[in-house]
Amino acid sequence: MKNKWILLVEDNADDEELSRRALKKNKILNEVIVARDGAEALDYLLGVGNHAGHNIDNLPAVVLLDLKLPKIDGLEVLRRLRENEKTAHVPVVILTSSREEQDIANAYMNGCNSYIRKPVDFTQFNEAIQTLGLYWLLLNEPPVE
Amino acid sequence: MTMTTAHTQDLRLRAEALFTASENLITESTSPEEITQLFHELKVHQIELQMQNEELRRAQADLHYSQARYFDLYDLAPVGYMTLSDKKLIQEVNLTAATMFGIVRSALVKEGISRILPNDNHQLIFYKHLKQCVESSAVQEWEMRLLRADGEQFWAHLQVAPGQNEECWLVINDITDRKNAEEKINQLHLEMEQRVTERTAQLKVAYQEMESFAYSVSHDLRAPLRSIDGFSLALLEDYGDKLDDGGKDYLRRVRCATQKMAQLIDDILKLSRITRCELTLETVNLTKIAEIIADELHSTEPERKVEFVIKKGLKVNGDSRLLKVVLDNLLGNAWKYTSSHAKSRIEFGRSKVDGKTAYFIRDDGAGFDTKYADKLFATFQRLHTEQEFPGTGIGLSLVQHIIHRHGGTVWAEGAVEQGATLWFTVGG
Numbered sequence: 001m002k003n004k005w006i007l008l009v010e011d012n013a014d015d016e017e018l019s020r021r022a023l024k025k026n027k028i029l030n031e032v033i034v035a036r037d038g039a040e041a042l043d044y045l046l047g048v049g050n051h052a053g054h055n056i057d058n059l060p061a062v063v064l065l066d067l068k069l070p071k072i073d074g075l076e077v078l079r080r081l082r083e084n085e086k087t088a089h090v091p092v093v094i095l096t097s098s099r100e101e102q103d104i105a106n107a108y109m110n111g112c113n114s115y116i117r118k119p120v121d122f123t124q125f126n127e128a129i130q131t132l133g134l135y136w137l138l139l140n141e142p143p144v145e
Numbered sequence: 146m147t148m149t150t151a152h153t154q155d156l157r158l159r160a161e162a163l164f165t166a167s168e169n170l171i172t173e174s175t176s177p178e179e180i181t182q183l184f185h186e187l188k189v190h191q192i193e194l195q196m197q198n199e200e201l202r203r204a205q206a207d208l209h210y211s212q213a214r215y216f217d218l219y220d221l222a223p224v225g226y227m228t229l230s231d232k233k234l235i236q237e238v239n240l241t242a243a244t245m246f247g248i249v250r251s252a253l254v255k256e257g258i259s260r261i262l263p264n265d266n267h268q269l270i271f272y273k274h275l276k277q278c279v280e281s282s283a284v285q286e287w288e289m290r291l292l293r294a295d296g297e298q299f300w301a302h303l304q305v306a307p308g309q310n311e312e313c314w315l316v317i318n319d320i321t322d323r324k325n326a327e328e329k330i331n332q333l334h335l336e337m338e339q340r341v342t343e344r345t346a347q348l349k350v351a352y353q354e355m356e357s358f359a360y361s362v363s364h365d366l367r368a369p370l371r372s373i374d375g376f377s378l379a380l381l382e383d384y385g386d387k388l389d390d391g392g393k394d395y396l397r398r399v400r401c402a403t404q405k406m407a408q409l410i411d412d413i414l415k416l417s418r419i420t421r422c423e424l425t426l427e428t429v430n431l432t433k434i435a436e437i438i439a440d441e442l443h444s445t446e447p448e449r450k451v452e453f454v455i456k457k458g459l460k461v462n463g464d465s466r467l468l469k470v471v472l473d474n475l476l477g478n479a480w481k482y483t484s485s486h487a488k489s490r491i492e493f494g495r496s497k498v499d500g501k502t503a504y505f506i507r508d509d510g511a512g513f514d515t516k517y518a519d520k521l522f523a524t525f526q527r528l529h530t531e532q533e534f535p536g537t538g539i540g541l542s543l544v545q546h547i548i549h550r551h552g553g554t555v556w557a558e559g560a561v562e563q564g565a566t567l568w569f570t571v572g573g
Contacts, residue, residue, distance in 0.1 A: 097371075098364050099363065100360060120407035121404060123378065125371065
């Protein structure tokens with residue numbers, strides 16, 4: 001359990017706080033690392049740029065990825081993760097406001113594992129985070145490294 | 146006239162000379178009876194000659210007349226005529242043709258046909274048609290530019306027909322006006338196409354802008370709402386004990402308003418998506434769709450006593466996904482606005498209105514005041530309060546958009562507490 005951490009790629013501080021709160025409320029106490037934009041997320045996961053030298057052997061149990069991000073958008077982050085041998089199989093869940101068909105199609109085409117639309121109703125948002133946390137942190141068997 | 150007199154005198158002299166040279170008809174031995182006989186014969190001859198003369202004169206007049214006619218018909222014909230020899234020399238030209246080429250007729254006669262052809266390429270084309278005409282003995286027609294004496298060119302329609310003695314007859318029509326008109330039409334056509342291309346490009350840009358706007362709406366407007374709702378809930382949960390009932394009620398209202406706004410955003414997106422999407426036309430079974438919707442409505446509130454009367458076999462040509470949205474909204478409205486009545490009846494049928502096939506959905510519910518009928522279809526316009534009947538006011542606006550995209554019209558009839566009838570046509 002100790003090694004299972006979550007990478008939350010989210011530029012909105014409110015959304016970050018609400019996500020953390022929802023996880024906490026649902027007793028999901030795993031470590032949450034936050035990347036504020038697409039570039040930082042890639043640097044962190046691939047151990048390059050600002051995070052050069054960072055140990056990348058311990059991949060997150062799940063990456064919660066917003067689509068609309070500063071610098072490098074979510075789809076591009078996903079594409080580059082899938083291109084890299086190291087991160088090709090890391091579970092990525094798109095967590096976004098958009099329900100545009102094109103976004104959903106593109107996300108799956110680029111190899112996301114799941115697509116969740118953030119509901120405005122926080123009760124529903126809570127439920128979504130709970131289900132998501134339980135599924136990816138407890139039920140799901142991550143790829144063998 | 147003097148010419149004629151001289152001519153007649155000349156004839157007279159020659160005749161007398163001939164007479165003198167001839168054998169004398171009357172001798173001393175000629176009897177008076179014979180003389181009388183001869184005289185008679187001479188008289189008859191004279192009359193005969195006079196008659197012949199008369200006939201000649203008439204024939205000459207006829208000839209004059211037909212020459213004049215020939216002149217009129219040939220020279221003043223509205224088309225140019227030319228006779229070409231087998232050596233491709235111009236043998237005869239009418240006045241019209243000479244005028245066309247801006248040259249006196251005599252200057253064209255005995256000239257080669259190349260005189261009226263702008264260049265070698267035109268000569269090749271001309272000779273090709275001439276050859277075909279001779280070989281097939283059939284009239285050839287084509288259009289080409291011809292050369293005037295002043296070096297200008299003009300468009301002509303040419304016809305060449307086989308004539309006598311290996312000659313060819315050429316008919317020339319000046320079609321400059323027609324060609325100019327055609328050119329103008331082509332020009333207009335090109336301009337039109339250009340304009341269409343420009344408009345299409347502008348539309349495309351507008352579309353892209355709208356799409357990015359819709360995307361931004363769906364993404365960016367939602368995020369603050371989530372914060373408002375999320376932190377309101379956090380306040381209620383974490384600091385609920387510090388708030389009295391009034392404070393909690395306010396927070397609940399904040400949350401309700403956020404939900405409502407989220408719903409409005411979703412509706413706007415739905416509307417913009419419908420305006421953007423392509424129509425896929427097929428035969429749509431409206432009856433079947435309506436029956437499924439009716440079943441769904443019944444299952445949402447099974448306790449309600451609503452009778453659906455749906456006409457069988459209603460089929461139209463349209464986009465099934467969009468027409469389902471139409472029926473969803475119209476039947477859903479009928480269901481909603483009959484909810485204040487203990488028993489109700491909702492009918493879906495077809496009728497002729499002004500000779501056109503129209504479909505209707507009629508209910509016996511709350512109805513509406515016809516005074517406000519025009520507001521029914523406006524986006525986010527409502528005739529009832531949220532407390533009376535919930536809704537955002539998007540439904541009929543969506544319906545109208547979809548029906549218009551199908552080339553149809555939609556209208557409503559009703560009266561307060563006497564139900565409403567929503568009519569629509571599909572296509573034409």
